[in-house]
Amino acid sequence: MYRGEATGRASGHTAIEAIGLGKRYRRRWALRDCTFRLPAGRICALVGPAGAGKSTLLALASGLTRPTEGTVRVCGAGPATPDGRARVAHVTQGRPLYPRLTVAETLRLGRELNPGRWNQRCAEQIVYDGRVPLDARVGTLSGEQRTHLALALAFAKDPELLLLDELPPYPGRAGAGLSRAAAGRVPPSGPDPLVRHRIAALLLARAAEHGTTVVLSSHLLAELDGVCDYLLVLGGGRVRLAGEVDDVIGAHTLVMGPRRGDALPPRIAAHTVVEARMTDSQFTAVVRRQGTVAAGPWEAVEPSLEELLLAYLRAPDAPELIAPSAEPVSPRLRRRPGNKPGIPGMPRNGPSARPDLPPVRHGPPGGAAHTEHDHHSGKGAAA
Numbered sequence: 001m002y003r004g005e006a007t008g009r010a011s012g013h014t015a016i017e018a019i020g021l022g023k024r025y026r027r028r029w030a031l032r033d034c035t036f037r038l039p040a041g042r043i044c045a046l047v048g049p050a051g052a053g054k055s056t057l058l059a060l061a062s063g064l065t066r067p068t069e070g071t072v073r074v075c076g077a078g079p080a081t082p083d084g085r086a087r088v089a090h091v092t093q094g095r096p097l098y099p100r101l102t103v104a105e106t107l108r109l110g111r112e113l114n115p116g117r118w119n120q121r122c123a124e125q126i127v128y129d130g131r132v133p134l135d136a137r138v139g140t141l142s143g144e145q146r147t148h149l150a151l152a153l154a155f156a157k158d159p160e161l162l163l164l165d166e167l168p169p170y171p172g173r174a175g176a177g178l179s180r181a182a183a184g185r186v187p188p189s190g191p192d193p194l195v196r197h198r199i200a201a202l203l204l205a206r207a208a209e210h211g212t213t214v215v216l217s218s219h220l221l222a223e224l225d226g227v228c229d230y231l232l233v234l235g236g237g238r239v240r241l242a243g244e245v246d247d248v249i250g251a252h253t254l255v256m257g258p259r260r261g262d263a264l265p266p267r268i269a270a271h272t273v274v275e276a277r278m279t280d281s282q283f284t285a286v287v288r289r290q291g292t293v294a295a296g297p298w299e300a301v302e303p304s305l306e307e308l309l310l311a312y313l314r315a316p317d318a319p320e321l322i323a324p325s326a327e328p329v330s331p332r333l334r335r336r337p338g339n340k341p342g343i344p345g346m347p348r349n350g351p352s353a354r355p356d357l358p359p360v361r362h363g364p365p366g367g368a369a370h371t372e373h374d375h376h377s378g379k380g381a382a383a
């Protein structure tokens with residue numbers, strides 16, 4: 001799925017631009033040296049292990065919290081300014097809503113809090129599509145209904161940028177934020193794929209209709225395929241991967257073949273190895289190509305988005321990859337040459353992995369994460 005530059009507000013604009021962004025809670029950094037640009041009009045997957053700083057990044061982008069260091073701008077504005085707040089909607093993990101208000105009262109509150117920007121018809125359509133009764137108290141709604149209501153509030157504000165912390169409902173979160181009695185009335189909402197599919201469809205349709213940029217934080221990697229066209233991967237509080245999904249996937253190859261000894265075949269190891277896994281008889285490696293992958297007694301295919309993300313998540317030391325479209329463009333914000341993570345004195349963007357693709361910025365080759373004797377038997381089996 002790719003919505004392209006021509007959509008609505010997408011052409012050439014920047015939705016988020018962060019430079020050296022960092023947030024520290026007491027002594028611990030939740031996010032550090034975070035530098036990237038998200039072009040407008042994208043549906044961006046924000047991926048990372050638990051504690052990687054995803055929620056912190058979203059909170060910084062929505063002005064909910066202030067940076068300890070660095071800067072972030074959203075749609076050209078400071079997130080904590082009235083302009084920034086008007087342009088951004090943030091649906092947080094807990095979906096904080098007033099449980100005693102009815103749905104209609106909640107929408108009325110949304111209208112009063114967003115004078116001049118409120119689209120009541122849009123809000124009512126979303127709650128209607130989600131089969132959310134207008135006269136029901138929020139505290140009695142299911143996880144899916146609460147999400148529809150939260151999305152109704154978000155889209156009715158007509159935001160340029162929607163930040164969504166987790167595609168809901170997710171395990172154990174049904175009734176979160178409600179009284180115990182109210183939570184007891186909420187049907188259990190496990191990771192029902194149909195519900196998630198319905199909500200993803202709603203999100204995509206609305207985002208396409210309004211030209212909204214969406215940042216979607218998620219743990220469920222398989223579900224991001226076909227939903228997101230842009231990728232932002234955090235690890236250890238830093239950006240590890242950023243760019244168009246197609247470009248990022250296209251720069252990598254998944255190689256599987258018979259194992260000969262403890263090391264990868266030299267012609268495979270010559271590429272930037274993101275992750276290598278061995279069983280007794282087979283090796284599986286995700287490599288960032290430096291040129292073409294030589295033919296040999298192995299199979300080389302393009303990884304799926306899930307396979308690629310898993311490789312990066314399992315290999316926290318793999319070198320970063322930042323596509324040119326994810327590089328900040330604002331001259332005021334641009335990093336000094338030679339600053340991390342570029343190579344001092346060298347152009348910031350390394351050679352293109354594929355001649356038909358734009359160049360990508362990458363760290364030094366050889367950052368392999370090597371998992372010995374891992375019983376991973378090939379493509380699609382990663383878990």
Ligand SMILES: Nc1ncnc2c1ncn2[C@@H]1O[C@H](COP(=O)(O)OP(=O)(O)OP(=O)(O)O)[C@@H](O)[C@H]1O
Pocket residue numbers: 025026029030031048049050051052053054055056057
């Ligand atoms: N208000 C806070 N006070 C102290 N530490 C915090 C606070 N919020 C987050 N942290 C810490 O900052 C780090 C990043 O947290 P954050 O919630 O941003 O990660 P995350 O990637 O969203 O994780 P998850 O996927 O589990 O939601 C974690 O170590 C977390 O414990």
